[in-house]
Amino acid sequence: MNSDSDLQIAGDLLEVPHLLQPAREHPATVAEFAGLARALAADRAQWAPLVQYDATSRWYHRLSTGPGYEVWLLSWVPGQSSGSHDHGRSSGVLTVLAGELTERSESGSRALAPGAQRVFAPGYVHEVVNDAIEPAVSLHIYYPGLTEMPMHSARCAPAAQDQDVVPA
Numbered sequence: 001m002n003s004d005s006d007l008q009i010a011g012d013l014l015e016v017p018h019l020l021q022p023a024r025e026h027p028a029t030v031a032e033f034a035g036l037a038r039a040l041a042a043d044r045a046q047w048a049p050l051v052q053y054d055a056t057s058r059w060y061h062r063l064s065t066g067p068g069y070e071v072w073l074l075s076w077v078p079g080q081s082s083g084s085h086d087h088g089r090s091s092g093v094l095t096v097l098a099g100e101l102t103e104r105s106e107s108g109s110r111a112l113a114p115g116a117q118r119v120f121a122p123g124y125v126h127e128v129v130n131d132a133i134e135p136a137v138s139l140h141i142y143y144p145g146l147t148e149m150p151m152h153s154a155r156c157a158p159a160a161q162d163q164d165v166v167p168a
Contacts, residue, residue: 033141036141037141044097046063047097053135058075060073068144069144075136078132080129081130082129083152086123086125088148088149092141094138095140099130100130101129101138103128106125
């Protein structure tokens with residue numbers, strides 16, 4: 001029986017650069033998109049000066065784009081809601097930056113405090129609302145970029161007449 005460990009046989013992988021995967025320039029996995037969202041959330045100086053609040057409708061601003069994805073910054077005054085919707089063929093990561101939001105879906109309702117993240121797949125139906133008494137700010141990453149946002153009735157059936165693309 002051979003007593004050599006795998007490490008002794010292979011040697012130090014860091015000493016064999018051709019065996020290492022090259023660093024990716026842009027996210028490619030759910031975990032990497034969630035990590036990007038956390039990194040952007042931590043860089044308050046990048047997003048905080050851009051935030052605006054609009055009492056008549058949710059305010060949103062496309063913060064950045066990358067190959068096949070986009071990042072949106074949204075603000076929510078108390079009472080504002082996305083309405084029940086999905087994101088078409090896009091997957092996403094929602095991260096609360098400030099304040100508190102509530103997410104409602106078929107599986108129930110959950111409060112989202114600053115730092116909370118929600119990851120969703122294409123076709124996931126939810127509503128995001130600011131039920132609190134203070135404004136809130138959130139960051140949304142969509143992959144691929146958001147091209148449709150079908151609205152749904154309260155019982156989660158698509159509403160054919162409303163296909164506006166407003167991130168949520």
